[in-house]
Each structure stands twice: as C-alpha cells, then as structure tokens.
C-alpha cells in the first residue's frame with residue numbers, strides 16, 4: 146500500500162498507539178513512525194520491543210516535522226500534551242487523537258491548535274482491557290469502526306485521515322462530537338460503569354476471590370470481570386469528561402432497572418419475558434447486520450509472536 150503520511154508521531158505509547166504502530170507497519174502507510182511517552186520506563190520498553198522507528202525523549206522533538214500527530218493519552222491529559230506540542234507542530238500537519246470522548250477533547254485541544262494545523266478528532270471503537278506499550282497488536286482495528294468528528298475541518302485532510310484509518314483495517318464514519326458522546330455513553334461508557342459496579346458488588350460480598358466463585362463463575366460474570374479490569378485512569382477520565390451524556394443514560398438505566406426489580410418482586414413473568422424478547426431481537430439484529438466482529442485475539446502483533 147502507498148504511504149499516506151511520510152512521518153507520523155504517536156504521543157503516549159499504550160494499547161492504542163502500539164496497535165496503531167503495528168497496523169501501520171502491516172499496511173505500509175507511514176514512511177516513519179516516531180513515538181513519545183511520558184515515562185522513561187515506557188520509552189525503554191518501546192525501544193526494547195521495537196515499538197516505533199524512533200522513540201524521542203520529548204513530545205516536541207517527536208512532533209517536529211510530523212505530517213500526522215496522534216494524541217494517544219488519556220482524555221484528561223490531552224490539554225497538557227496539546228499545550229506542550231503546539232509550538233513544535235509543522236505548518237500544514239494534521240493533529241488528531243484517539244480519545245473515547247470527543248467534545249471534551251475538542252474543547253481541551255482546540256485552543257492550542259495553530260492556525261496552519263488541521264485538527265481532526267477521531268475515535269477508534271476498538272480496545273481491550275489491557276494497557277501499556279506491550280498490549281498492542283496489528284489486528285485490533287480490523288473491521289471495527291473509527292469515528293471522525295471533523296467539525297468543519299479541511300475536507301481533503303479529513304478524506305486523507307479516513308484513508309489512513311481504512312488502511313489500518315477500520316470502517317470509517319463521520320459524526321457530530323456531541324452525538325458521538327451520547328451514542329458512546331449508551332454503547333460503551335455506561336456498560337463499563339455497570340461492569341465496574343457488578344464486580345464491585347461481588348467484591349463487597351467477599352466472594353470474588355473465593356475459589357468457589359472463581360471456579361464456577363458463569364460466562365456473564367467473567368465478561369464483567371474482563372471489562373472491569375480496564376485501565377482506571379482512562380475510565381476515570383471518560384466519566385469525568387462525558388458527564389452529562391453518561392448521567393442521562395444512567396438515569397434511564399436506573400428507571401428500567403427499578404421496573405425489572407418490581408417485576409421480579411411481583412412475580413410478573415410476562416413483563417420479564419417481553420423485556421428479554423425485545424433485547425434478544427437487538428442482539429440478533431446486530432449479528433444479521435454483520436456487526437458482531439469480536440476482537441480477533443488478545444495476542445501480540447504477528448512479528449513478535
């Protein structure tokens with residue numbers, strides 16, 4: 146595949162950045178990939194495993210001369226990083242991100258973006274509960290959506306970024322940032338909060354580590370524990386920055402939960418059956434639409450395994 150950006154800079158070298166690096170190598174869409182991570186330990190690990198062609202010791206050094214800069218740090222760190230790199234950005238470069246919340250990132254980064262730089266926020270809807278530079282693998286984005294929220298950005302540069310994500314394996318769509326945040330509150334953020342809560346409740350009962358619970362834990366609870374093992378910093382930032390949408394969905398969730406609670410107490414099997422029939426149809430609809438693209442595996446990139 147042809148090179149889309151001559152020089153790409155990844156700021157923050159965790160799960161998403163490392164997966165992007167391996168996917169870029171697989172697709173051959175970047176001439177050179179330069180990385181920066183805040184901690185010496187992460188930079189050392191990146192150098193040891195060959196993550197990035199060059200690992201720099203400062204963010205400004207990494208972005209200098211880059212045609213595409215992608216901020217791959219927790220949402221709450223975006224403003225600090227944007228402020229740090231802004232003076233070193235190349236005129237005409239594209240600045241993007243992978244944050245799970247879009248309006249807050251646009252508001253945090255936007256004020257620092259120089260006039261001659263194209264800022265196009267993005268969110269790949271792909272991840273795992275793992276984090277850090279060794280967690281990435283080239284297939285992470287295969288058949289997953291990547292949502293761009295360009296809000297008036299240059300159409301030519303938006304199309305180029307779209308081609309880049311497609312080359313990494315994604316299906317790409319554009320969305321208004323506020324709408325993105327509401328949709329993700331339903332499909333990702335609130336479900337994570339529920340998983341965190343369920344595992345917390347089990348822990349409060351003192352049963353999670355009991356061999357009984359570990360041995361006999363049913364698939365549903367296992368899925369909750371996987372999700373609830375996700376990175377605490379990332380998810381703290383998601384809830385602090387997508388507050389309104391999450392609270393709106395949580396309010397609705399609580400109302401439905403109370404209705405189900407009442408049905409159980411009153412022995413209202415009809416209500417329960419009708420409810421579960423409706424939700425079952427949603428799962429079937431997802432499968433029929435070909436959207437059930439499970440993460441291929443949780444292994445490493447093919448070059449390392």
Ligand SMILES: NC(=O)c1ccc[n+]([C@@H]2O[C@H](COP(=O)([O-])OP(=O)(O)OC[C@H]3O[C@@H](n4cnc5c(N)ncnc54)[C@H](O)[C@@H]3O)[C@@H](O)[C@H]2O)c1
Pocket residue numbers: 156157158159160161162182183184187217218219220222225226243244245246268269270271272273274275276277278376379
């Ligand atoms: N994990 C997922 O499932 C997933 C999916 C899609 C998008 N995202 C988003 O991608 C971004 C990165 O997530 P990840 O899963 O790769 O996280 P990660 O924890 O694996 O990596 C984050 C990296 O950012 C670095 N970092 C943190 N604060 C920093 C700072 N102030 N300056 C410089 N570096 C800093 C960390 O050291 C780490 O290297 C987040 O904004 C997250 O919301 C995550």
Ligand SMILES: O=C(O)C(=O)C[C@]1(C(=O)O)C=C[C@@H](O)C=C1
Pocket residue numbers: 244245269270271272273274332333334372440
């Ligand atoms: O599969 C997982 O582990 C994920 O939670 C990935 C997931 C999600 O689907 O909710 C989590 C957060 C992101 O911003 C995008 C993707």
